[in-house]
Amino acid sequence: MNAREVTVVGAGTFDALELGLLQALQLDGRAPLSRIARRLGTSERTVGRRYSRLRTLGLRVVGQPVPARLGMTRWLLRIHCAPDSAGSVAQALARRADTSWISLASGGTEVYCALTPSTPYERDVLLLERLPRTPRLVGVRAHCLLHLFTGVTSTWYADGIPFGPVHKGEGGEDDGSKDEGGVRVPAFGLPEDPEPLALDATDRALLAELAKDGRAGLPELATAISRSPSSIQRHLERLTTEGALGFSVDFAPRHLGYDLMTHLWLRVAPGEVPAVGRALADHPEIAFAAATTGSHNLVASGIFRSSHDLGRYLDHRIGPLPGIQAVETAPILREVKRLTTST
Known part of the structure; x- marks a missing residue:
């Protein structure tokens, strides 16, 4: 399928750009729209409009x-x-x-x-x-x-x-x-049977907020949890890299x-x-x-x-x-x- 082809279904028309956006989100739900736009070969503004349209159809x-x-x-x-x-x-x-x-x-x-x-x-x-x-x-x-x-x-x-x-590392070598x-x-690899990851109050609050909106920004999450954006970033990275959050x-x-x-x-x-x-x-x-x-x-x-x-x-x-x-x-x-x- 190329960028000009469209799929017509009950909810309307979806072109390859919108399908590509859906796939990119499936690979990383928090991927910035700017990054997705670069990979899809279009502008962030265009991707933003398509994302907004999909949201009106129930995308979460x-x-x-x-x-x-x-x-x-x-x-x-x-x-x-x-x-x-x-x-x-x-x-x-x-x-x-x-x-x-x-x-x-x-x-x-x-x-x-x-x-x-x-x-x-x-x-x-x-x-x-x-x-x-x-x-x-x-x-x-x-x-x-x-x-x-x-x-x-x-x-x-x-x-x-x-x-x-698959792309190589910055220096051209496979990292x-x-x-x-x-x-x-x-x-990164996890032990075959890792010990359960211990959660603190910030972790639990962060999981609760992300259950409402997985793409909520750091400032929004920080305000909701009453923590600094840098603290939220550290907890988010820990939960993700430890395999506790998807x-x-x-x-x-x-x-x-x-x-x-x-x-x-x-x-x-x-x-x-x-x-x-x-x-x-x-x-x-x-x-x-x-x-x-x-x-x-x-x-x-x-x-x-x-x-x-x-x-x-x-x-x-x-x-x-x-x-x-x-x-x-x-x-x-x-x-x-x-x-x-x-x-």
Whole structure:
């Protein structure tokens, strides 16, 4: 796709510049518009106008803590309800601060919910007390996520806008860092099982503010948290480089012509789980992929233009993967909560 080509979908017309902007934000949600403009070969003013237009269509960049790095565990709940109660159950879950990605699937009788409780006590209260007492609830399956193969999840992908090869360091030598979409990503490694990162009051306040707006500027964050901009910068860099903070770009897939979102539950031979998980993470159709407990040991979320595309994906991308024993698909009928905000 070149800069003149356009994509026409339900929300309007998107050209390659806007798709490139979406991709750049997906690579680094806090990338300055000036940097994105340079990489896309246009002016900062033009990128600013396009960014403002996308914002009117619901574009958000949200800062999200990385649960595993903070000693927290993410759960995925599959809640089976009577047909006339799924909506109310989903809305009740959406009001909780520790839930995200709530959707209705399976003919409207199943609620999917990502849960990241801050303490085991809060998890137990929900799973062992509140949900069992909920009227018209048929059953609950709670799956503990063991390993995330994708990064901080996004709800869309914009394909066809290549950013070119990885750039070298300033001196022309490979310095071990990557340049993705004009964004320098420092080369650093974390221990395989690092100790949970301890957070202070400023860290927690910063995470709360970034959950509202991941692109909030340093002066704005400093005012909200009552700290100096230099202090905010230090805390932001620490959370990011330590792998405790990521940024998710929220933009409804339907705006880009992707009208079918689907949960995929895969049963994979145990020795093949890592390879299949990495393969799924490399597929542009997959926004989320993780190893999990339960009878299906891999779960993924895919985004497709149509049921025909889903069928082709299952036949040509999932079918050839090694060790696949079973696949269950559950198309999403309605999203109730995306990230931290109810729809």
